[in-house]
Structure formats: structure tokens, C-alpha cells
Amino acid sequence: MQYEVIIIGGSYSGLSAALALGRSLRQVLIIDSGQPCNQQTPHSHNFLTRDGEKPADIAAKAREQVQQYKTVSFLMDKAETAKQIPGGFEIVTESGKSFSGKKLICATGIKDKLPDIEGVSDCWGISVIHCPYCHGYENRNQRTAILADGERALHLAGLVRNLSPDVSIVTNGKASFTNEQTALLMRHNIDIIETPLSRIKHDNGQLRELEFSDGHTRRFHAMYAALPFEPHSGIPFQLGCELTEHGHVKVDHLQKTSVPGVYACGDNSSAMRSVAAAVASGNLAGAIVNKELTDEHFV
Incomplete structure (x- = not known):
């Protein structure tokens, strides 16, 4: 035809x-x-x-x-x-x-391409999100994580910090920020977590806690992921x-x-x-x- x-x-x-x-x-x-x-x-x-x-x-x-x-x-x-x-x-x-x-x-x-981390696929598009313009307002003023490193993390950090005072970057391993970039993040009170992420605890896709490879957990409301x-x-x-x-x-x-x-x-x-x-x-x-x-x- x-x-x-x-x-x-x-x-x-x-x-x-x-x-x-x-x-x-x-x-x-x-x-x-x-x-x-x-x-x-x-x-x-x-x-x-x-x-x-x-x-x-x-x-x-x-x-x-x-x-x-x-x-x-x-x-x-x-x-x-x-x-x-x-x-x-x-x-x-x-x-x-x-x-x-x-x-x-x-x-x-x-x-x-979702990372092989328990809970990511269940939360993707719900509380593990990709875009501050699409999801940022709904997660404003909430404790927020960013799963990214380097320039991608820095780009998201500025946008997300405008929406929430409590932001942490999860690099899932050794961070690759320059000294200048690290100083910039510190000036804005953005924490850097290098411990690998092992699991997302959630309720029907709504993130509750991130669990890291050393066993410690951190509570977050949402997490941006640059995938x-x-x-x-x-x-x-x-x-x-x-x-x-x-x-x-x-x-x-x-x-x-x-x-x-x-x-x-x-x-x-x-x-x-x-x-x-x-x-x-x-x-x-x-x-x-x-x-x-x-x-x-x-x-």
C-alpha cells in the first residue's frame, strides 16, 4: 500500500x-x-x-x-x-x-537505560524523574537527590536548587567534579554522596529512602536521574x-x-x-x- x-x-x-x-x-x-x-x-x-x-x-x-x-x-x-x-x-x-x-x-x-539498582524501574517517572520543568514544581521544597555526576549533575543542581533548599548529589561512585565545581556546590550547601547506591525503598513508586552499599540510608522525597x-x-x-x-x-x-x-x-x-x-x-x-x-x- x-x-x-x-x-x-x-x-x-x-x-x-x-x-x-x-x-x-x-x-x-x-x-x-x-x-x-x-x-x-x-x-x-x-x-x-x-x-x-x-x-x-x-x-x-x-x-x-x-x-x-x-x-x-x-x-x-x-x-x-x-x-x-x-x-x-x-x-x-x-x-x-x-x-x-x-x-x-x-x-x-x-x-x-535504567541502572541495575533495585527500585529504580518501579519509581521511574513517578518519584525518580528526569526533568525539573516537567516535575520540579510538584516536588518543590522537598528533600531531593540527583543521581548524576560531572557536568550533567552540575546542570541539574542549579535548576533543582532553585526549587528546593535541601539537595544532594548521588554520584554512585567517585565524583569527577573539578575543585571549582566542588566549591560551587558547597557554596550552595549541596551535599555530594559518593557511596554507591544499592537500593531505593519506596511505596508503590513513591521514594522513601535511598540505601547505600555501606548500609546507611537517607530519606528523600524525589530523585532526578540523568540517565x-x-x-x-x-x-x-x-x-x-x-x-x-x-x-x-x-x-x-x-x-x-x-x-x-x-x-x-x-x-x-x-x-x-x-x-x-x-x-x-x-x-x-x-x-x-x-x-x-x-x-x-x-x-
């Missing part, structure tokens, strides 16, 4: 791109595996008009609205392989279905899309990747991980794809 645009990923950025394209009467297929990275997060914040809502509810409302546009189709499946073909791209799914499209939008997201990530899909890399030094799909100011006809939006191509940012980048990607399709025919 042939479409004008295939969108891989049906979360916020993919749905936003589909909305722009559907309103332009483009024949669009969204392929989604139903595994968003924030599926465990109870509330979404910092998105105007939807502040405090459940992420799943925002996504469900978005799908309902996009489905009003009859040129947009949905497929619950996983895109497994992609290749360039004359006039566009061919996508083969996990179930063996094959589709082709003139343009491809990768809204495939990322997967966080590594990996792509949720290998599709952009199968097509040869260039990456940034941090591992994101490299895009220009119009969401274009290094491969002509392939676009990327959302978390896979931005360090700003938020619903609002994903929606904005998807809207832009959809508009630019529509313009390119128009330019190819309006001659």
Missing part, C-alpha cells in the same frame, strides 16, 4: 505531524507500537491547556482528534525495517506488512541518518535529517524532553513535509 507520508511513532510528535498533514488532505499512515517512554508517568506538566493531565489521556484525546481526518490511517504494529525505493521508502512491520511512502517522518522516541538512552527504533539508522554527539537523530531547523525525504521529531531528535516540545516539533515536521509535497507537484 502506498501513502504520501508514513509516520513511525504515534505519540505526541507523530500525532502532531499527522494533524498538520491530515488537515492538508495528505494520505498518511501512522505506525505505532504503543510503547511511549512516559507510560508510567502519572501526570504531565508544562504543556499549556493540559497541565497536570495524565499522559495517556492527552495521547488518547490527540488520537481521537486526528482520527477525524479521513486521509489519516492508524496501524498498531512495529516498524521493523526501512529502505529507500524509487520515489520514496518501503517499511516492513513486525507482522510482515509492507507499506511505501513518498516521505517518512520518524517520531520514534527513545528508551531510557543514558538508546533509540526506540533502528529505522533512522537503517536509512543512514546522521546522529549528534549525544546520540539524537540530527535534524536542521525544519526537522529534516541528513537523508532527503526523511524527517525526525520528538524525543529522538531533541534533548528537550517534554510533551510541549514534542508537539511543536511534530507540527513543524508535518507542515514542512506538506510544503515539500506541494512544491513537487505545483510546478
Whole structure:
């Protein structure tokens, strides 16, 4: 089956791109595996008009609205392989279905690589969190830990210290701060804990205590974690899309990747991980794809 645009990923950025394209009467297929990275997060914040809502509810409302546009189709499946073909791209799914499209939008997201520490996966997105803009206000004035080291820890420390007077950095081993960085943290009364973290004690995902390898415990209300990530899909890399030094799909100011006809939006191509940012980048990607399709025919 042939479409004008295939969108891989049906979360916020993919749905936003589909909305722009559907309103332009483009024949669009969204392929989604139903595994968003924030599926465990109870509330979404910092998105105007939807502040405090459940992420799943925002996504469900978005799908309902996009489905009003009859040129947009949905497929619950996983895109497994992609290749360039004359006039566009061919996508083969996990179930063996094959589709082709003139343009491809990768809204495939990322997967966080959680450390092998008991309790982290249970608390992830609830009280072990990644973003002060998404979760900081709700955890303001509470005893807060930061699981990070070096520049990442320093970046978070300034943001979190603005929200809470009681902040500790857990480096999970020997810290790598320079003398100047250590002095800066001390000036702001930010404790550095180098003892390895062994366990998170929690109640249904709500952090109570951190337990360290020497047996001592510290009570905290929440912990930010600067974690590594990996792509949720290998599709952009199968097509040869260039990456940034941090591992994101490299895009220009119009969401274009290094491969002509392939676009990327959302978390896979931005360090700003938020619903609002994903929606904005998807809207832009959809508009630019529509313009390119128009330019190819309006001659």
C-alpha cells in the first residue's frame, strides 16, 4: 500500500505531524507500537491547556482528534525495517506488512537505560524523574537527590536548587567534579554522596529512602536521574541518518535529517524532553513535509 507520508511513532510528535498533514488532505499512515517512554508517568506538566493531565489521556484525546481526518490511517504494529525505493521508502512491520511512502517522518522516541539498582524501574517517572520543568514544581521544597555526576549533575543542581533548599548529589561512585565545581556546590550547601547506591525503598513508586552499599540510608522525597538512552527504533539508522554527539537523530531547523525525504521529531531528535516540545516539533515536521509535497507537484 502506498501513502504520501508514513509516520513511525504515534505519540505526541507523530500525532502532531499527522494533524498538520491530515488537515492538508495528505494520505498518511501512522505506525505505532504503543510503547511511549512516559507510560508510567502519572501526570504531565508544562504543556499549556493540559497541565497536570495524565499522559495517556492527552495521547488518547490527540488520537481521537486526528482520527477525524479521513486521509489519516492508524496501524498498531512495529516498524521493523526501512529502505529507500524509487520515489520514496518501503517499511516492513513486525507482522510482515509492507507499506511505501513518498516521505517518512520518524517520531520514534527513545528508551531510557535504567541502572541495575533495585527500585529504580518501579519509581521511574513517578518519584525518580528526569526533568525539573516537567516535575520540579510538584516536588518543590522537598528533600531531593540527583543521581548524576560531572557536568550533567552540575546542570541539574542549579535548576533543582532553585526549587528546593535541601539537595544532594548521588554520584554512585567517585565524583569527577573539578575543585571549582566542588566549591560551587558547597557554596550552595549541596551535599555530594559518593557511596554507591544499592537500593531505593519506596511505596508503590513513591521514594522513601535511598540505601547505600555501606548500609546507611537517607530519606528523600524525589530523585532526578540523568540517565543514558538508546533509540526506540533502528529505522533512522537503517536509512543512514546522521546522529549528534549525544546520540539524537540530527535534524536542521525544519526537522529534516541528513537523508532527503526523511524527517525526525520528538524525543529522538531533541534533548528537550517534554510533551510541549514534542508537539511543536511534530507540527513543524508535518507542515514542512506538506510544503515539500506541494512544491513537487505545483510546478
